[in-house]
Amino acid sequence: MSKPNPAPPVVDHVSDATLRGFVGYHMKRAFNVVQADLANTLKPFDLRMITYSALVLIVDNPGLRQSQLADAMDIERPNLVVIIDELERRELILREKVPTDRRAYALVPTLAGRQLCARAIEAVTSHEARLLQGVGMTEYAQVLDVLRRIEAKGTKE
Amino acid sequence: MSKPNPAPPVVDHVSDATLRGFVGYHMKRAFNVVQADLANTLKPFDLRMITYSALVLIVDNPGLRQSQLADAMDIERPNLVVIIDELERRELILREKVPTDRRAYALVPTLAGRQLCARAIEAVTSHEARLLQGVGMTEYAQVLDVLRRIEAKGTKE
DNA sequence: GCATATCGTTATGTGACATAACTATTATGA
DNA sequence: TCATAATAGTTATGTCACATAACGATATGC
Numbered sequence: 001m002s003k004p005n006p007a008p009p010v011v012d013h014v015s016d017a018t019l020r021g022f023v024g025y026h027m028k029r030a031f032n033v034v035q036a037d038l039a040n041t042l043k044p045f046d047l048r049m050i051t052y053s054a055l056v057l058i059v060d061n062p063g064l065r066q067s068q069l070a071d072a073m074d075i076e077r078p079n080l081v082v083i084i085d086e087l088e089r090r091e092l093i094l095r096e097k098v099p100t101d102r103r104a105y106a107l108v109p110t111l112a113g114r115q116l117c118a119r120a121i122e123a124v125t126s127h128e129a130r131l132l133q134g135v136g137m138t139e140y141a142q143v144l145d146v147l148r149r150i151e152a153k154g155t156k157e
Numbered sequence: 158m159s160k161p162n163p164a165p166p167v168v169d170h171v172s173d174a175t176l177r178g179f180v181g182y183h184m185k186r187a188f189n190v191v192q193a194d195l196a197n198t199l200k201p202f203d204l205r206m207i208t209y210s211a212l213v214l215i216v217d218n219p220g221l222r223q224s225q226l227a228d229a230m231d232i233e234r235p236n237l238v239v240i241i242d243e244l245e246r247r248e249l250i251l252r253e254k255v256p257t258d259r260r261a262y263a264l265v266p267t268l269a270g271r272q273l274c275a276r277a278i279e280a281v282t283s284h285e286a287r288l289l290q291g292v293g294m295t296e297y298a299q300v301l302d303v304l305r306r307i308e309a310k311g312t313k314e
Numbered sequence: 315g316c317a318t319a320t321c322g323t324t325a326t327g328t329g330a331c332a333t334a335a336c337t338a339t340t341a342t343g344a
Numbered sequence: 345t346c347a348t349a350a351t352a353g354t355t356a357t358g359t360c361a362c363a364t365a366a367c368g369a370t371a372t373g374c
Contacts, residue, residue, distance in 0.1 A: 011221040014229040018217050018278065019210060022285055023301070024191045030304040031188050032231065033311030034181045050330075053176060060175050064168040067352060072171040074189065079331060081354060103339045103352040121175065128179055131310050135303055144180070146292055146300045147187040153288050154190030207361075224321060236362060238323060260321040260370045 023150075034131060041127040045120045046090075052120055054083050055109070058093050059117045063106045065098075092116055180307075191288060198284040202277045203247075209277060211240050212266070215250050216274045220263045222255070249273060 019025040035049065042052050050073075057072055058064065064072075070080045084107065087093045092113030095105040109117065132140065176182040192206065199209050207230075214229055215221065221229075227237045241264065244250045249270030252262040266274065289297065 009220050011218050011225060014214065014218050014221055014225050016214060016217070016229060018213050022281060023289065023297075023304075024188070024195055024285065025210075026301055026304040026308070027184060027188045027191060029231075030307040031181070031184045033308050034184060036311060038181055048329085053182075056175050057171065057173060060173070061168050061171050063166050064171055065352075068168060068171050072173060074186075075330080076332060077353065078333085078355080101340075101352080105353075124179060124181075128181065131307055132180065134306065139299055139303060140180075142296055143300050143303045144183055146296060147180075147183040149291065150187040150288055151183070151190050154193060205360085222321075232361080233363060234322065235324080235364085241322095258321080258371075262322075 034128075037127060037131060038124065041123050042120060045116060045123070047116075047120055051083055051086060052124070054080070055087060055092060055113060055117050056121065058087075058107045059109045059114055062108045063096075065104050065106065067104075069107060087113070191285075194284060194288060195281065198280050199277060202273060202280070204273075204277055208240055208243060209281070211237070212244060212249060212270060212274050213278065215244075215264045216266045216271055219265045220253075222261050222263065224261075226264060244270070 016025070038049055042048065045052075047055065053073060054069060057069055061068075061072075066080055066084060067077055069084075070077045073080070084093070084095065088095055091110055094108050094110060096108055098104045098106050135143075173182070195206055199205065202209075204212065210230060211226060214226055218225075218229075223237055223241060224234055226241075227234045230237070241250070241252065245252055248267055251265050251267060253265055255261045255263050292300075
């Protein structure tokens with residue numbers, strides 16, 4: 001007769017071969033690295049990934065409304081409030097009243113905001129260059145293309 | 158004299174051109190789509206991304222310890238406890254005592270666990286195929302290669 | 315045999331999200 | 345025109361995926 005409770009074998013090395021069959025798994029692992037690295041890069045500026053994105057978008061699109069920014073960042077309006085609060089408290093941006101619509105605020109960067117943004121962008125740029133060292137231009141372009149195509153699959157239908 | 162408070166221009170379309178200059182931005186956006194799609198795919202099985210990963214790893218590596226699994230999943234041991242609790246409660250896996258080390262548990266899948274896992278893997282596979290339709294094999298291989306190289310940058314140093 | 319490390323666990327905190335519901339304001343349509 | 349609906353920002357609250365600290369039980373190294 002067979003043993004009722006055969007002892008499971010001792011696992012010396014954990015295999016993730018099955019998960020490696022999925023792009024999503026690779027994307028998550030690679031993105032975790034990028035995210036951790038980005039957090040370190042932004043730490044000297046006292047910015048998080050999310051506040052950095054918001055600041056860049058406000059600098060690039062001065063005068064946009066909070067709802068427009070929330071749309072662009074793909075988050076809900078309530079979650080943007082604290083982010084804007086923080087950027088405003090640090091005087092990197094301003095909430096300006098819109099004369100034609102008294103419900104809305106136009107978000108504009110201050111000089112300090114634009115300057116911090118420029119320095120942060122520079123740091124992030126050299127940071128990404130380090131993560132991508134050894135990746136050729138054509139290779140890079142192809143990866144961006146595939147990522148964009150995957151992204152597009154989400155918005156349609 | 159210049160106006161003290163020039164009205165900010167009305168923004169009709171929000172540009173994310175600067176952020177598009179970063180791979181991390183593309184990765185986040187694409188991964189969000191994959192994640193949302195994956196969540197939908199796993200919903201019929203009552204699995205989340207994290208419980209799915211854990212189940213697959215246990216099926217592929219029967220007998221592994223919780224600490225090994227936490228290592229493989231890149232999370233801390235405390236966070237794994239509730240995940241294992243859930244899988245055990247649903248009788249998809251078992252915590253078996255390790256005779257040689259009474260501190261440790263060997264995680265083994267049940268028959269039901271292996272069956273659910275197989276069905277979930279199938280669903281996720283066809284799901285990823287849909288997200289990747291139109292992406293050529295060589296292109297796909299190149300993307301995986303770049304993602305792996307980025308991932309490797311995190312573990313070193 | 316004693317200090318130290320390891321395994322799983324509990325308690326707790328945080329950050330990035332979501333939903334519901336509110337106020338103030340603007341737009342709509344009968 | 346005036347009631348109703350929609351929109352902008354906000355508050356309160358919940359969830360999920362993480363993290364750290366600390367603990368009991370056990371194992372290991374000198």
